[in-house]
Amino acid sequence: MSALAAIGTYLPPWGSEKARLGGLDEDALTMAVEAGLAARSASDVAVTKVVFISRSLPLVIGGNSAVLLAGLGLANDTEVIEQVGGAPAVLDALATAGPGTMVLAADLDEGAGAGAALIGPGPGATVTSRGRVHRSLPVRAQSLDGVLHEDDDPRLVRERGTRASFQGLALDAVPFVVAGLSPRETAAFSGPNPPVLPATGAFSAIFALAAAAESGAEQLIVAVEQATASAAALGAGTTPVVRVEPEPHSPEKRRTHPGPDIKIAFTAYDRAFDSKVAWEAGECPSCGTLALPPRHRCLECGEEGTSVLVALPRTAFVYTQTTIHIPVPGLSTPYSLAVIELDGVGVRSLATVTDSEPDTAGIGSTGRMVLRRVATRSGVPDYGYAFSPDGIVHRPAYVEATISGGTR
Amino acid sequence: MRRVALVGAGMTPFKEHFDLGIKDLVPMAVTEMEATVDKGLDRGDIQAAWFGELSTTDGFPTGILADSCGLLDIPVSRVENACATGQDALRNAFYAVSSGYFDVALVVGADKVRETSSRATFWEWMGMTRDMAWDFPLGLVAPANFALHVQRYLHESPATKEHLAMIAVKNHMHALTNPKAQLRHTITVEQAMNAPMVAEPFGLFDCTPQSDGGAAVLIVGEEVVDRYTDKPVWIRGVGLGLDRVMHQHKVDMTMFPATQKAAKASFKMAGLMPKDIDVAEVHDCFTGVELISYEDLGFAERFEGYKLVEAHDTTVGGKIPVNPSGGLKGKGHPPGATGIAQCVELFEQLRGESTNQVEGAKVALAHNIGGPTAVAAVTILGSSKD
Ligand SMILES: [Zn+2]
Numbered sequence: 159m160s161a162l163a164a165i166g167t168y169l170p171p172w173g174s175e176k177a178r179l180g181g182l183d184e185d186a187l188t189m190a191v192e193a194g195l196a197a198r199s200a201s202d203v204a205v206t207k208v209v210f211i212s213r214s215l216p217l218v219i220g221g222n223s224a225v226l227l228a229g230l231g232l233a234n235d236t237e238v239i240e241q242v243g244g245a246p247a248v249l250d251a252l253a254t255a256g257p258g259t260m261v262l263a264a265d266l267d268e269g270a271g272a273g274a275a276l277i278g279p280g281p282g283a284t285v286t287s288r289g290r291v292h293r294s295l296p297v298r299a300q301s302l303d304g305v306l307h308e309d310d311d312p313r314l315v316r317e318r319g320t321r322a323s324f325q326g327l328a329l330d331a332v333p334f335v336v337a338g339l340s341p342r343e344t345a346a347f348s349g350p351n352p353p354v355l356p357a358t359g360a361f362s363a364i365f366a367l368a369a370a371a372e373s374g375a376e377q378l379i380v381a382v383e384q385a386t387a388s389a390a391a392l393g394a395g396t397t398p399v400v401r402v403e404p405e406p407h408s409p410e411k412r413r414t415h416p417g418p419d420i421k422i423a424f425t426a427y428d429r430a431f432d433s434k435v436a437w438e439a440g441e442c443p444s445c446g447t448l449a450l451p452p453r454h455r456c457l458e459c460g461e462e463g464t465s466v467l468v469a470l471p472r473t474a475f476v477y478t479q480t481t482i483h484i485p486v487p488g489l490s491t492p493y494s495l496a497v498i499e500l501d502g503v504g505v506r507s508l509a510t511v512t513d514s515e516p517d518t519a520g521i522g523s524t525g526r527m528v529l530r531r532v533a534t535r536s537g538v539p540d541y542g543y544a545f546s547p548d549g550i551v552h553r554p555a556y557v558e559a560t561i562s563g564g565t566r
Numbered sequence: 567m568r569r570v571a572l573v574g575a576g577m578t579p580f581k582e583h584f585d586l587g588i589k590d591l592v593p594m595a596v597t598e599m600e601a602t603v604d605k606g607l608d609r610g611d612i613q614a615a616w617f618g619e620l621s622t623t624d625g626f627p628t629g630i631l632a633d634s635c636g637l638l639d640i641p642v643s644r645v646e647n648a649c650a651t652g653q654d655a656l657r658n659a660f661y662a663v664s665s666g667y668f669d670v671a672l673v674v675g676a677d678k679v680r681e682t683s684s685r686a687t688f689w690e691w692m693g694m695t696r697d698m699a700w701d702f703p704l705g706l707v708a709p710a711n712f713a714l715h716v717q718r719y720l721h722e723s724p725a726t727k728e729h730l731a732m733i734a735v736k737n738h739m740h741a742l743t744n745p746k747a748q749l750r751h752t753i754t755v756e757q758a759m760n761a762p763m764v765a766e767p768f769g770l771f772d773c774t775p776q777s778d779g780g781a782a783v784l785i786v787g788e789e790v791v792d793r794y795t796d797k798p799v800w801i802r803g804v805g806l807g808l809d810r811v812m813h814q815h816k817v818d819m820t821m822f823p824a825t826q827k828a829a830k831a832s833f834k835m836a837g838l839m840p841k842d843i844d845v846a847e848v849h850d851c852f853t854g855v856e857l858i859s860y861e862d863l864g865f866a867e868r869f870e871g872y873k874l875v876e877a878h879d880t881t882v883g884g885k886i887p888v889n890p891s892g893g894l895k896g897k898g899h900p901p902g903a904t905g906i907a908q909c910v911e912l913f914e915q916l917r918g919e920s921t922n923q924v925e926g927a928k929v930a931l932a933h934n935i936g937g938p939t940a941v942a943a944v945t946i947l948g949s950s951k952d
Pocket residue numbers: 442443444445446447456457458459460461
């Protein structure tokens with residue numbers, strides 16, 4: 159039997175209650191990792207397969223799975239399915255997933271955020287499909303030319319999209335909540351007082367499940383996207399929900415500056431990747447000294463060529479920091495840089511300060527290291543760890559051992 | 567090893583030389599130097615040359631020096647060592663002459679920062695000194711590189727941003743009489759404190775301008791000094807020091823170990839102590855770097871550099887005048903030329919010929935620190951051999 163072992167949610171600390179905005183250094187992948195780590199913090203189910211569903215996949219050519227696995231602390235031989243889809247696709251994926259599957263959903267448009275649902279062998283609430291309908295009414299459409307075509311006809315969408323697909327589902331009860339619709343439409347198609355979902359994209363299906371799990375009762379859930387709909391029943395059982403949903407703030411204005419691309423050297427990218435994206439240091443087998451970045455010759459004893467990658471702590475404090483105000487082409491200013499020191503190991507790193515206005519973190523400020531798109535170089539996302547000061551985004555204390563631990 | 571002396575030293579003005587290329591600035595600097603050789607220079611005497619240039623903006627560096635200066639029959643080597651480039655070129659030439667292999671050597675430093683657009687400059691120059699995977703993409707621009715040190719320094723020491731402003735005021739004032747300086751106007755502490763922020767704690771007036779320029783010195787062995795001048799300036803000590811490259815590997819960012827090592831080597835060679843220095847040109851690409859360097863060079867106790875500033879000890883007329891030329895801050899900072907230009911100023915100081923003369927100066931020190939604060943050079947000059 160398959161059951162929901164844990165649910166994790168993530169909303170960026172930017173925007174408003176109505177519509178969250180992804181931070182300048184966030185994308186669907188980094189948000190999915192935030193939600194995935196939240197889910198992993200509540201379950202020790204071993205993840206053997208990851209399904210990543212989004213309509214904002216960072217790379218269409220080039221692949222996202224290596225970064226996704228490294229960010230989640232999973233081995234790079236884990237099966238990954240990258241799927242373009244919306245909320246119905248997420249419900250379908252969950253209803254058919256076997257134990258060990260983590261379904262991640264994330265979006266940037268129509269409200270930014272991410273959700274993660276981890277399937278285990280039980281205990282936990284079961285998810286059972288109650289049918290799906292694929293119909294076509296592409297009033298919002300985007301083809302390979304990248305241009306979004308929108309036809310503003312909400313009544314057509316309501317009648318021939320949502321209502322017609324609902325009829326196709328032939329449900330025997332009114333759903334607890336419908337994901338993929340505006341709060342007003344959700345109320346029209348749901349039972350009394352449905353939970354308010356923060357967005358309409360793929361990840362809203364996981365927020366619907368989270369609300370259902372927290373209700374403590376068996377619930378029927380529907381997810382729609384234009385004229386496509388899926389239904390699923392959440393059975394009895396307790397599923398922990400870990401929400402990383404900070405208060406939203408309107409970002410202060412930052413300036414972007416035209417100029418040459420920040421160049422990428424793929425050789426350096428390749429050499430740094432494992433350490434930089436999985437947050438691992440090179441450990442000297444002779445004296446135990448940790449080096450970030452990993453290096454050929456030990457910083458302490460001079461041993462050469464034998465270091466092995468080990469997971470680094472993710473809590474840190476600021477040793478020194480500065481905020482850059484002058485225009486820097488390719489970056490948004492002002493921005494803050496810090497030299498942070500990781501708790502317990504004395505390892506330092508240069509990091510951008512994220513999740514906050516510039517100059518928020520002073521010397522001595524504590525925080526967590528989180529996966530971010532630290533730069534876009536020659537059009538390619540460059541991922542690494544940024545410093546998120548405490549007090550803005552409250553994250554659960556992840557079990558560090560479950561994150562990597564030298565298993566990669 | 568025999569003694570080596572500077573017998574000529576000259577430089578181009580430091581400024582935005584949009585109309586001049588490196589092929590113009592290099593021969594102009596050499597001609598300026600030539601004019602200071604008291605008894606004249608036959609270029610045929612020059613046996614070797616060293617060229618300090620950080621960034622190649624107009625083609626093959628050593629060939630340009632040989633070609634543009636009419637020195638096609640001697641060996642020319644290029645030295646690149648971040649902001650220590652100029653002094654390191656001098657150090658290498660010093661060894662060659664000191665060893666007795668050459669009697670007469672030319673040292674030139676030049677750079678054209680304003681050859682590329684100011685937008686492109688950021689990434690081009692950062693790319694030379696940053697880890698391409700770990701530092702470069704984060705936007706560790708030059709002011710931030712030093713600001714991370716100075717922020718920690720201000721956190722641990724009693725010094726404040728006002729002391730940084732006082733250094734800016736001093737160096738602007740010193741530059742007033744220097745005909746080669748880029749910024750020849752005075753500023754007030756209030757102006758410096760209220761200037762637009764560049765990178766905390768540095769405002770606009772805490773930062774060196776972007777400059778183009780060239781500088782040159784002629785060094786000769788003890789036995790041939792008399793052929794060129796009766797007022798040589800002796801190279802008493804040279805030193806180069808290094809440190810860990812990445813900021814995260816520098817245990818204490820309130821100091822520059824590279825400077826300490828370079829100073830130790832240079833003072834040891836000279837057989838002198840910091841208290842023996844009458845005048846110094848200290849790397850002030852950012853005001854706070856000058857402040858920290860007072861301590862690394864031994865002019866002040868740890869975390870007491872601000873006392874020199876408050877007492878105006880580092881102003882001309884004070885106990886240990888620093889940057890009478892205006893420093894990088896007032897004079898300008900084309901990196902390859904900077905260290906040589908410091909020696910040009912100290913050449914004049916030790917001969918009593920500076921436009922901002924430190925009375926009775928007999929021993930002088932030049933200092934640079936650069937790259938990701940991982941290399942420093944210290945050169946000690948004297949009006950007497952011992
Ligand atoms: Zn070791």
